[in-house]
Amino acid sequence: MEPFPASSPALPRPPVPGSGRRIAHLDMDAFFAQVELLSRPELRGLPVVVGGRRAAGVQRLRDYAGRGVATTATYEARALGVHSGMGLMKAAALAPDAILLPADFEEYSRCSRLFKSAVAGIAPAIEDRGIDEIFIDLTEVPGETVELAGRIKSAVRQATGLGCSIGITPNKLLSKIASELQKPDGLTVLTMADLPARVWPLPASAINGVGPKASARLEAMGICSIGDLAAADPGTLLAAFGQSYGAWLWEAAHGRDDRPLVTFREAKSVSRETTFAQDLHPRRDRDALTGILLDLCRRLGADLERKGRHARTIGIKLRYDDFRTVTRDLTLDRATADPDAIRDAARACLRRVPLDRPLRLLGIRAGTLVLPGEAEPDPFGEEAQRLAGMLLPLE
Ligand code: TTP
Ligand code: MG
Numbered sequence: 199m200e201p202f203p204a205s206s207p208a209l210p211r212p213p214v215p216g217s218g219r220r221i222a223h224l225d226m227d228a229f230f231a232q233v234e235l236l237s238r239p240e241l242r243g244l245p246v247v248v249g250g251r252r253a254a255g256v257q258r259l260r261d262y263a264g265r266g267v268a269t270t271a272t273y274e275a276r277a278l279g280v281h282s283g284m285g286l287m288k289a290a291a292l293a294p295d296a297i298l299l300p301a302d303f304e305e306y307s308r309c310s311r312l313f314k315s316a317v318a319g320i321a322p323a324i325e326d327r328g329i330d331e332i333f334i335d336l337t338e339v340p341g342e343t344v345e346l347a348g349r350i351k352s353a354v355r356q357a358t359g360l361g362c363s364i365g366i367t368p369n370k371l372l373s374k375i376a377s378e379l380q381k382p383d384g385l386t387v388l389t390m391a392d393l394p395a396r397v398w399p400l401p402a403s404a405i406n407g408v409g410p411k412a413s414a415r416l417e418a419m420g421i422c423s424i425g426d427l428a429a430a431d432p433g434t435l436l437a438a439f440g441q442s443y444g445a446w447l448w449e450a451a452h453g454r455d456d457r458p459l460v461t462f463r464e465a466k467s468v469s470r471e472t473t474f475a476q477d478l479h480p481r482r483d484r485d486a487l488t489g490i491l492l493d494l495c496r497r498l499g500a501d502l503e504r505k506g507r508h509a510r511t512i513g514i515k516l517r518y519d520d521f522r523t524v525t526r527d528l529t530l531d532r533a534t535a536d537p538d539a540i541r542d543a544a545r546a547c548l549r550r551v552p553l554d555r556p557l558r559l560l561g562i563r564a565g566t567l568v569l570p571g572e573a574e575p576d577p578f579g580e581e582a583q584r585l586a587g588m589l590l591p592l593e
């Protein structure tokens with residue numbers, strides 16, 4: 199077994215990737231189906247499948263005809279063999295009495311934002327991995343691991359009424375595997391010492407990044423489990439899969455993964471811009487420009503709403519008729535997705551650029567995206583970094 203270096207308890211240090219980290223992966227259980235059950239509690243405990251057309255409403259799976267697929271199914275329906283991505287006709291053959299509900303993506307997005315905000319209230323360093331899952335860096339969050347995970351699960355349930363499963367390990371790769379191990383309502387904490395007993399017996403395809411093609415090739419080489427992969431000759435893997443993927447496979451099988459979390463703060467900005475059919479003059483075409491500005495602000499606000507993010511900075515981009523481009527931006531006191539607040543910020547930026555010649559293009563950008571209501575001040579922000587910097591010379 200590889201020794202796993204623990205961080206020094208005596209000195210607070212900035213976390214070193216891969217050493218002594220505490221990374222959680224949280225994944226909602228049967229997400230779309232659970233959300234549906236919130237408004238239809240009478241269906242709890244029954245096999246329920248989400249998919250199909252909205253117009254069809256609620257029906258028995260046996261009454262479905264068409265080419266739709268299941269987005270997900272409750273664990274009761276899974277016990278009958280139904281799973282995500284399965285054709286609904288095939289699912290009907292396995293579970294004719296199951297209830298089929300149409301999908302309501304807006305509601306799932308709303309619940310997604312709610313559970314992520316609830317977690318951010320406890321642990322703000324979050325990497326968004328999609329509608330129903332996140333990585334959370336718990337390294338710097340005070341509290342014993344199991345107790346902390348319990349608090350996170352309660353906060354998610356309180357905010358949404360929904361259950362989730364959490365895996366906690368030293369890195370993202372293992373946490374993603376661990377969160378699956380005891381679904382639903384699971385909590386799985388693994389250390390590197392647990393690797394042989396808990397991870398090596400799993401199929402190689404349990405590693406995120408080993409798809410059907412790679413696992414078929416591995417199987418053809420006699421490598422079925424993660425343990426087989428860990429025991430394989432690295433040279434053989436390099437020869438079969440190439441330098442980079444081959445080496446990665448071997449590292450992954452040994453549970454090694456130094457990737458940092460990509461948190462919201464590092465996430466990209468969103469922007470909207472428009473090039474005019476004809477150049478517009480800031481004074482002569484003032485009304486047309488105002489209309490375009492308001493439209494861009496509305497769209498940008500809707501983009502942020504859809505992403506479930508608020509912006510801390512708003513910027514503008516102007517291109518003049520001679521193709522010179524200028525940008526200005528403004529940091530807001532409060533993060534926002536409100537089109538009116540975006541418009542006010544954009545106008546404040548516009549007052550800081552010369553508006554004396556025709557324009558070809560106007561753009562608006564929302565940066566420093568955060569979760570609505572995300573705890574402020576940011577514990578991983580300037581102050582924490584300044585402290586980390588001050589402590590560095592002691593190392
Ligand atoms: P998953 O997290 O993969 O699945 P799940 O939450 O339904 O079930 P569990 O995690 O407990 O195993 O996906 C999250 C949601 O994404 C899921 O509820 C529906 C949607 N989805 C699809 O629409 N199509 C798919 O093929 C998959 C896998 C998921
Ligand atoms: Mg899920």
Ligand code: MG
Nearest residue numbers: 225226330331
């Ligand atoms: Mg998921």
